[in-house]
Amino acid sequence: MSFMVADNMIPAGNYYFSGNEAVAEGAIAAGCRYYGGYPITPSSEIMERISVRFNEVHGVFMQMEDEIASICSVIGAVWAGAKAMTATSGPGFSLMQEGIGYAALTETPLVIVDLQRAGPGTGQATRVASGDIMQAKWGSHGDYQVIALSPWSVQEMYELTIDAFNLAEQYRVPVFLMGEEALGHLRERVEIKATLQVFDREKKKGSPPFGTDRDDGIPPMPAFGEGEKLLVTGSTHNERGIRKTDDPEAHSRLVARINNKILTNRDKIIQTESLYTDDAEVVVVSYGFTARSSLFAVNQLRGEGKRAGLLRLKTIWPFADRIVRELSSTVKKLFIPEMNRGQIEGEVMKYAACEVIPYYQTDGEIIHPYQIMKEVGRLV
Amino acid sequence: MARDLETYLRPGIASTPFCPGCGHGILMNLILRAIDELELDMDEMLFVSGIGCAGWIPSPHFNADTLHTLHGRAIAFATGAKMFNPKLKVMVISGDGDLTSIGGNHLIHAARRNTDLTVICANNMIYGMTGGQAASTSPLGARTSTSMDGNIYRPFDLYRLVLGAGAPFAARFAVTQPVSLAKTIKRCLTTPGFTFIEVLSPCPTQFGRRNRYETPADMMKLLMERCISKDEAARLSAEELKDMIVTGEFTNEQP
Numbered sequence: 033m034s035f036m037v038a039d040n041m042i043p044a045g046n047y048y049f050s051g052n053e054a055v056a057e058g059a060i061a062a063g064c065r066y067y068g069g070y071p072i073t074p075s076s077e078i079m080e081r082i083s084v085r086f087n088e089v090h091g092v093f094m095q096m097e098d099e100i101a102s103i104c105s106v107i108g109a110v111w112a113g114a115k116a117m118t119a120t121s122g123p124g125f126s127l128m129q130e131g132i133g134y135a136a137l138t139e140t141p142l143v144i145v146d147l148q149r150a151g152p153g154t155g156q157a158t159r160v161a162s163g164d165i166m167q168a169k170w171g172s173h174g175d176y177q178v179i180a181l182s183p184w185s186v187q188e189m190y191e192l193t194i195d196a197f198n199l200a201e202q203y204r205v206p207v208f209l210m211g212e213e214a215l216g217h218l219r220e221r222v223e224i225k226a227t228l229q230v231f232d233r234e235k236k237k238g239s240p241p242f243g244t245d246r247d248d249g250i251p252p253m254p255a256f257g258e259g260e261k262l263l264v265t266g267s268t269h270n271e272r273g274i275r276k277t278d279d280p281e282a283h284s285r286l287v288a289r290i291n292n293k294i295l296t297n298r299d300k301i302i303q304t305e306s307l308y309t310d311d312a313e314v315v316v317v318s319y320g321f322t323a324r325s326s327l328f329a330v331n332q333l334r335g336e337g338k339r340a341g342l343l344r345l346k347t348i349w350p351f352a353d354r355i356v357r358e359l360s361s362t363v364k365k366l367f368i369p370e371m372n373r374g375q376i377e378g379e380v381m382k383y384a385a386c387e388v389i390p391y392y393q394t395d396g397e398i399i400h401p402y403q404i405m406k407e408v409g410r411l412v
Numbered sequence: 413m414a415r416d417l418e419t420y421l422r423p424g425i426a427s428t429p430f431c432p433g434c435g436h437g438i439l440m441n442l443i444l445r446a447i448d449e450l451e452l453d454m455d456e457m458l459f460v461s462g463i464g465c466a467g468w469i470p471s472p473h474f475n476a477d478t479l480h481t482l483h484g485r486a487i488a489f490a491t492g493a494k495m496f497n498p499k500l501k502v503m504v505i506s507g508d509g510d511l512t513s514i515g516g517n518h519l520i521h522a523a524r525r526n527t528d529l530t531v532i533c534a535n536n537m538i539y540g541m542t543g544g545q546a547a548s549t550s551p552l553g554a555r556t557s558t559s560m561d562g563n564i565y566r567p568f569d570l571y572r573l574v575l576g577a578g579a580p581f582a583a584r585f586a587v588t589q590p591v592s593l594a595k596t597i598k599r600c601l602t603t604p605g606f607t608f609i610e611v612l613s614p615c616p617t618q619f620g621r622r623n624r625y626e627t628p629a630d631m632m633k634l635l636m637e638r639c640i641s642k643d644e645a646a647r648l649s650a651e652e653l654k655d656m657i658v659t660g661e662f663t664n665e666q667p
Contacts, residue, residue, distance in 0.1 A: 065496070066492065068492055092495050092496050094491065094492070094495055096488065096521075097517050097518065097521040100485065100488065101485070101488035101517070101518055101521070104482065104485040104488035104489045104492065105488050105492030106492055107481075107492065108460070108479065108488070108489035108490060108491065108492030108496075109492035109493060109495065109496040110492075111479060111493060112458075112492070112493040112494075112496040112497040112500065113496065113497060114492075114496045116492070130482055131482065131485070134481070134482050255497075256477040256479070256493060256500055257455070257477065257497055257499060257500050259455040260477070261422070261454075261475055261477060262477045263422075263471060263472050263478050263480070264479045264480065265471060265480035266480065266481065267480070273472075274472060
């Protein structure tokens with residue numbers, strides 16, 4: 033199975049969308065036809081737009097009783113054949129974690145938009161943060177991998193939502209769009225094309241749904257109602273879904289495969305963007321909304337003749353370990369501005385050969401471009 | 413004759429995991445009997461279960477699509493599958509702890525929405541798989557591993573809970589009433605909307621041994637003595653009804 037060209041569901045052209053509206057349109061374009069959700073600031077507009085637009089594209093919208101029910105209904109719908117999603121913010125993302133682990137172990141492709149707000153706890157519900165980066169990686173118990181994307185514009189809220197569905201289907205894995213409050217509520221021009229590339233899950237009648245000899249480690253995925261007599265379970269299972277809860281070899285093999293199918297393909301999955309990194313002394317490693325401020329700061333510093341550069345992580349998980357390692361061998365310092373207490377800084381430090389300088393801001397405000405200019409200006 | 417139902421079991425399944433004297437095997441038999449008598453196509457059915465002994469009734473035993481979910485969440489998973497593919501006939505089979513305690517919110521909301529599901533709650537009045545802790549369905553005074561001096565909280569009255577949440581149909585039977593129970597399972601499978609059956613199923617291993625029912629047969633006898641029909645109940649005084657379990661089919665029109 034490979035990518036196919038699909039017609040878009042809305043006329044091509046330029047639209048003036050909020051980030052949340054762009055997510056809804058990206059999901060519909062990618063083929064999402066089930067949404068289970070629960071209201072939460074600042075992501076509710078995604079659900080509101082879906083509830084209207086699904087009437088036009090014959091999707092199934094369910095407002096569930098809580099976020100646990102939302103993620104579980106999404107998993108049920110996916111096994112019934114849907115491309116499906118939910119959207120939430122920190123507290124709801126926390127509630128979904130058990131379901132995320134179930135989706136990872138059962139290799140259920142789905143998309144969760146986590147529009148991050150200032151935590152922990154109820155925190156500042158209407159304020160911005162990127163505090164859920166590590167939760168996206170480690171939120172559920174046990175060892176598993178996910179894919180997490182970090183958009184920086186409303187255009188990318190649209191495009192990376194499409195990418196999220198394609199990656200989920202391609203790798204049979206939960207994919208997170210780690211937006212931030214500021215991006216969900218920002219309005220910008222979005223260019224929508226007449227067609228797009230979509231990936232539909234591979235089916236192979238009679239093929240084991242939970243095991244494969246293929247190098248990529250991704251088994252084909254049937255659906256309920258196709259006569260396959262599926263056994264889907266969140267317990268350790270063999271390639272046919274039969275429980276193997278006391279077989280060390282079965283557990284080891286399954287856990288290794290659901291991790292390796294992402295990690296061994298990470299060079300294909302990971303997207304980054306580099307600017308002025310070839311001759312830079314200091315490179316700002318940035319993601320999400322903060323990368324907008326970082327871009328402005330780096331351009332200003334270059335205007336002043338200072339050799340600053342930018343590495344933008346569009347994919348957060350799996351982490352761009354090789355890219356960071358290579359970059360760190362050619363620059364003097366990496367500067368990591370984050371709307372959290374250093375969640376990506378720690379990851380960069382695992383791989384960087386040079387000095388890593390963090391900048392934390394957890395006040396519910398975006399990081400101002402001049403703040404990054406000031407900090408990086410001192411380092412160059 | 414009884415072996416005819418083996419065609420509904422997944423090939424390679426040799427025995428059930430249930431303890432001697434457990435009622436879940438009887439319930440498993442009656443569900444398959446109802447499906448057989450209705451001549452339903454197992455390829456159009458989806459069985460969803462949660463965590464606990466009763467979650468094993470369909471998974472892995474039934475030779476059909478089965479979804480063995482997280483603890484408490486079977487109805488939420490089932491809702492997504494049914495709403496996306498309404499052609500699936502979806503039956504949720506799980507235990508009292510799973511469906512009414514950790515999953516209680518999903519139960520009342522599916523009842524409120526009248527989602528087209530048949531939910532069978534195998535009620536053994538205790539957490540069996542985890543070692544016999546008190547449940548939201550344990551009777552007052554019941555001794556459990558977390559209430560050795562007797563349970564001090566009232567149990568849920570499940571059919572009333574579900575009807576109160578808006579379900580059009582709910583029923584209660586014990587596995588000691590197999591003919592009525594099979595008939596009601598058939599009724600649920602042919603009635604659109606949310607249908608619910610509480611099935612009293614004895615757990616001699618965890619409940620019986622802590623509550624002085626010396627043998628599995630004692631628990632079966634207890635159910636046979638105490639379970640009475642709605643009509644019988646109508647003839648009894650409040651005092652006579654005190655220790656009885658009223659069974660039958662109940663609808664919202666007939667409170």
